[in-house]
Amino acid sequence: xxxxxxxxxxxxxxxxxxxxxxxxxxxxxxxxxxxxxxxxxxxxxxxxxxxxxxxxxxxxxxxxxxxxxxxxxxxxxxxxxxxxxxxxxxxxxxxxxxxxxxxxxxxxxxxxxxxxxxxxxxxxxxxxxxxxxxxxxxxxxxxxxxxxxxxxxxxxxxxxxxxxxxxxxxxxxxxxxxxxxxxxxxxxxxxxxxxxxxxxxxxxxxxxxxxxxxxxxxxxxxxxxxxxxxxxxxxxxxxxxxxxxxxx
Numbered sequence: 148x149x150x151x152x153x154x155x156x157x158x159x160x161x162x163x164x165x166x167x168x169x170x171x172x173x174x175x176x177x178x179x180x181x182x183x184x185x186x187x188x189x190x191x192x193x194x195x196x197x198x199x200x201x202x203x204x205x206x207x208x209x210x211x212x213x214x215x216x217x218x219x220x221x222x223x224x225x226x227x228x229x230x231x232x233x234x235x236x237x238x239x240x241x242x243x244x245x246x247x248x249x250x251x252x253x254x255x256x257x258x259x260x261x262x263x264x265x266x267x268x269x270x271x272x273x274x275x276x277x278x279x280x281x282x283x284x285x286x287x288x289x290x291x292x293x294x295x296x297x298x299x300x301x302x303x304x305x306x307x308x309x310x311x312x313x314x315x316x317x318x319x320x321x322x323x324x325x326x327x328x329x330x331x332x333x334x335x336x337x338x339x340x341x342x343x344x345x346x347x348x349x350x351x352x353x354x355x356x357x358x359x360x361x362x363x364x365x366x367x368x369x370x371x372x373x374x375x376x377x378x379x380x381x382x383x384x385x386x387x388x389x390x391x392x393x394x395x
Contacts, residue, residue: 150187153177157187158208161197167205225349225358226258228389232382233360237262240362240375245270246349247283248358249291252299254284263365270363277338279303279319280312283361285332286346289323290356296323311337331376332359341365345375347383352391360386 156177161168174184188206191197195211229246237244237260245259254276276284278299288299305314313319326332334344342365349358360383364370384394 153179153183154187154191157184157191158196158212161206161208164205164207167200167203167207169205173206224390225386229258229349229360229386230260232385233258233260234262236260236360236362236378236382239378240370242365243270243363245283245361245363246358247276247287247346247361249287249356252295252302254278254281254287254359256283277303277306278323279305279314280308280334280337282332282334282344282346283359285323285326285334286348286359286361287356289326289332290348296320308338309336309340311335313337331379345379347376347379349383350387350390350392352393354392358386359383 157173160173160176170181170184170188173179173188174181177184179187188197188199192199192206192209195209195214197206198209199206225246225248233244233246241263243259243261243263245256247254247256256270256272256274256276259270259272278284278288288296291299300316300319306312307314313322330347332346334342334346336343338344342363344361344363346359346361348356349360351357360379362375362379384392388394
C-alpha cells in the first residue's frame, strides 16, 4: 500500500511541472531516498506513465497517463453523447434502449433510456452482459481480435436461461462471425422468453468497437427488421462520429 501511495504522490507531483522536474527535487519533495525514487521512476517510465527528457534528464508525465485519461473520457462521453439519441430511438419504437461498453474484458451496461408507455422492464446499470446470449455483448465482442474473443468466452459460465440459449463455445464463435458479417446482433428469446433485442456496434476515433446500442423488443412486437436495423446502425454511427470516428 505504501508503494501505491508513493507512486500516486509522485505522479501528482509531476503533473505540476510542464517542463519536467529533476530526480533530486522529486526525492526531496516526497521525502524518499534517491534509490527508492529512481526505482519508482524507472518502473513508471518502463510502462509509459513517466517520460524523461534525453538532454535535461528531467522527468514528466508520460503518454500512458494520457491514454488512461482518454479511455475514461471516452466512456463518459459515450453516455453523455448517446443520451438524446437513445431517447429518440426509445420514443420512436416505444421500447427500452440501453448502451453498453467493453471494460476489463466484460460488456457492461452503463446507461438506459425507457420512454415506452406502460413498460416497467429495466436493465440494471452496471450489469455484465453474457457474450453467449446477450445482443449487447455480441455486438461488441464480435469485432475484437481472436485472442480476446477466446479469452472472454472461456471466462463465461454458460447458463441455459431458455431453451434458445447457446451453451457451446463453437456455436458462440459461429454466432459472432455472423454478427460481424451482418453488422448487428440479435438476441432471440435467448435470455428471457418473450424478449428479443437488437444491438449495433459503436466505434471510437480509431475505428475500434468499444460499445453497443441495444433496443429491447417486448412481447409479440411486430416490426420491420430492415428499418429497425437501419435506424439502429444510424444511431450507432452518429455516436461513433461524436467520438471521432470517420467512416471510410
